[in-house]
Structure formats: C-alpha cells, structure tokens
Amino acid sequence: MQNNKCLELNANENSLGMSASAKQAITDSLGAGFRYPDNPRAALISKIATIHGVAENQISLGNGSTENIRATLQMLQYKALKEGRQFQMVIPVPTFDCAEMYANAIGVPVVKIPLTTENYDYDFDELQKAADDFDGISLLYICNPNNPTGIITSTSRLKAWVSNAPDNHYFLLDQAYLEYVSDASFESGIEWVKQGLSDKLIVIHTFSKLCALAGMRVGYAISNPQAIETVEAFMSMDNTNLSGAVAAIATLNDAEFLALSLRNTNQSRQMIETVLDDLGLRYLPSQTNFIFHEIKGDLKTYIDRMRDHGIKVGREFPPVTGFNRLTLGTPDEMAAFIKVLKLFREKDWV
Ligand code: PLP
Structure with a gap:
C-alpha cells in the first residue's frame, strides 16, 4: 500500500x-x-x-x-x-x-x-x-x-x-x-x-x-x-x-516511454553517485534501478532516521553491514533524498 x-x-x-x-x-x-x-x-x-x-x-x-x-x-x-x-x-x-x-x-x-x-x-x-x-x-x-x-x-x-x-x-x-x-x-x-x-x-x-x-x-x-x-x-x-x-x-510498444524510463533512472543514478562522491561514501557500480551505498554508523538507526524524515530506504541485508540499498526514483525524489542525506552529514549521522 x-x-x-x-x-x-x-x-x-x-x-x-x-x-x-x-x-x-x-x-x-x-x-x-x-x-x-x-x-x-x-x-x-x-x-x-x-x-x-x-x-x-x-x-x-x-x-x-x-x-x-x-x-x-x-x-x-x-x-x-x-x-x-x-x-x-x-x-x-x-x-x-x-x-x-x-x-x-x-x-x-x-x-x-x-x-x-x-x-x-x-x-x-x-x-x-x-x-x-x-x-x-x-x-x-x-x-x-x-x-x-x-x-x-x-x-x-x-x-x-x-x-x-x-x-x-x-x-x-x-x-x-x-x-x-x-x-x-x-x-x-x-x-x-x-x-x-x-x-x-x-x-x-x-x-x-x-x-x-x-x-x-x-x-x-x-x-x-x-x-x-x-x-x-x-x-x-x-x-x-x-x-x-x-x-x-x-x-x-511505447519506445518513447521506455527511453524516458531508462533516462530517468540513469539521471537519478548520476545524481546519487555525485553526492556520494562528494560525501566520501563508497558505492557499488549499479547496473540497476537502485544503488548499494555505504553509510556511516548503525544501519538500523539510519533506516529509522530516514523514515523519520519521510523517506523509506532499503532494509538490512545480512551478512553485509555498513551499506544501504537505495531505490533510484525520479530526479525530483532524488533531490529530496539528497537534501536529507546532506542534513544527516551536517549532524554527523552518515
Ligand atoms: N527478481 C529480482 C532480482 C527482484 O529484485 C525483484 C523485485 O525486486 C523481482 C524479481 C520481482 O519480480 P516480479 O515483480 O516480477 O515478481
């Protein structure tokens, strides 16, 4: 829902x-x-x-x-x-x-x-x-x-x-x-x-x-x-x-939509990779509509804090720790996510 x-x-x-x-x-x-x-x-x-x-x-x-x-x-x-x-x-x-x-x-x-x-x-x-x-x-x-x-x-x-x-x-x-x-x-x-x-x-x-x-x-x-x-x-x-x-x-049959859909995700991936580079957070080379990126600190706390800021991000994926899975939404959604991620950096949460 x-x-x-x-x-x-x-x-x-x-x-x-x-x-x-x-x-x-x-x-x-x-x-x-x-x-x-x-x-x-x-x-x-x-x-x-x-x-x-x-x-x-x-x-x-x-x-x-x-x-x-x-x-x-x-x-x-x-x-x-x-x-x-x-x-x-x-x-x-x-x-x-x-x-x-x-x-x-x-x-x-x-x-x-x-x-x-x-x-x-x-x-x-x-x-x-x-x-x-x-x-x-x-x-x-x-x-x-x-x-x-x-x-x-x-x-x-x-x-x-x-x-x-x-x-x-x-x-x-x-x-x-x-x-x-x-x-x-x-x-x-x-x-x-x-x-x-x-x-x-x-x-x-x-x-x-x-x-x-x-x-x-x-x-x-x-x-x-x-x-x-x-x-x-x-x-x-x-x-x-x-x-x-x-x-x-x-x-x-809708080639235009399919091209738009791919462009949209590629643009969003680029936005996220840029901010992760700026913040010095590692990420894996995504070939998908999501990206697995490093977070600093406890993952569960990060997920909860993101939710408190109105963003649902991926769950825990044991046995890997220290990384979160982020779905690449629209560029507008990514801009909203980036704002919150930068805020988290200011607070020293990531
Ligand atoms: N396979 C993989 C690897 C997925 O990541 C997902 C959804 O996240 C699915 C299948 C789900 O496929 P479907 O919606 O076609 O059941």
Missing part, C-alpha cells in the same frame, strides 16, 4: 509511474474483463518472442516473475521426488529473497553462500562446491545483476559454469534488471538459451522495473521448449490477468 507521506525508495519500484499508453490500454480493456485473458496472453507471448528472437513455446508467462521462481522450484522438487533423489537450492547471500522464501515454504533445503568480502561478488568456487558436493539435484538461483548489490557478475565465469555444469545442476538466472545494464561485458542468459548453451538454464525477466508495472504483476521465463512445458504445469492457469497483459503490450 502506498504511503503518500513517505518517499518510497525501498522496493525498487519505478516511481515514474505507468506509461500513459499502459493506462489507456487498461481502460480500453475493461469491457472484456468478463472473458478469460487468452487473447491478450497470446499477444503478449508473441510480442516477447519477437523481441527476444525465441519461439513462443520458449516462454512461460508469470503473475510477476516470482511466480516463475516458485514454479521452477516446485517443478524440480517434483522431478527429484519422482526420481527418488534429493533436491536443494544453492543461493548467494544476500540476494533477492523470494526464492529462499518459497523454498522454505515447500521444505526445500537452502544452502547459502556469502558474497565475497572484497567486492561483494558471487563466490563461484563455493557456490559450485556446494552443488558439486551434493549428488541430488541442485538449483542455482543467480540474479544478474544481483539485488541488493546492483552489480553484475563475471560473464565468463558464469557462462563457463553454466555450459560445463553436470546434468544435476539447474540454473535459474534472474535478470529482473536486464534493461539497466550498460556494462559491455554483460551477456544475457536469453542469448545463452538461444545458443543452446545448456538445457538446464531458465532465465526470468519482469515488467515490474523498467516498464513500471510492478502492481500489474507480469513476468516471464525463457528456456528451451521442453523445460518450459514442464514448468508450465506448475504455473497458475490463465495467469497474467487481462489488465497486466494489455498494459505490458502497450508499454513494450
């Missing part, structure tokens, strides 16, 4: 708001709300397939990409059960916590491997070891870029692992922030699916970030047709509601 009194810089939403074209498409679709959303779903799948150059049967729509995460876990849990094997998920920590929450809910053991202390990147040796030491099925949940750090990982290292992994290693590559990535070394897992790098790779993406449709709950998975068919069995029927589907199509 939105709290209008507070600046919401805590959930990596896109505070530019939905595009006018998405709002119009939703309004125009309301008359068809009594029908199942087969046609708009099919149109959306077709649009996504064209954009990525994959076949329509390589796409599974989700009620947000988090539904794709849940279904992948359930699919592999069931597969392991049928084959009489063990199943575990291996994740770096901190990372986006939804996969862990679903795993806990359905009783899948989770092995957590801390990020490296030098650069907050994935500890590939330890991640790989956790999977290699397990003779059941392992699901590696990897966000690239990661949340909360906002950084991308080594393309060559990840690609080498995915392409050489044994048959019992599955990869769920979460690319929620794909469109924000500007680092030329990055390769999208969608290209790897297309190249047939691994038939154990599922890539997910969302309309919640650049497309500003978090509340409409639209996401998707891309993989080989057989994996998609298996995972589809665990997705809810007719998911991606009518409004979400038409809003997603309208946004994808």
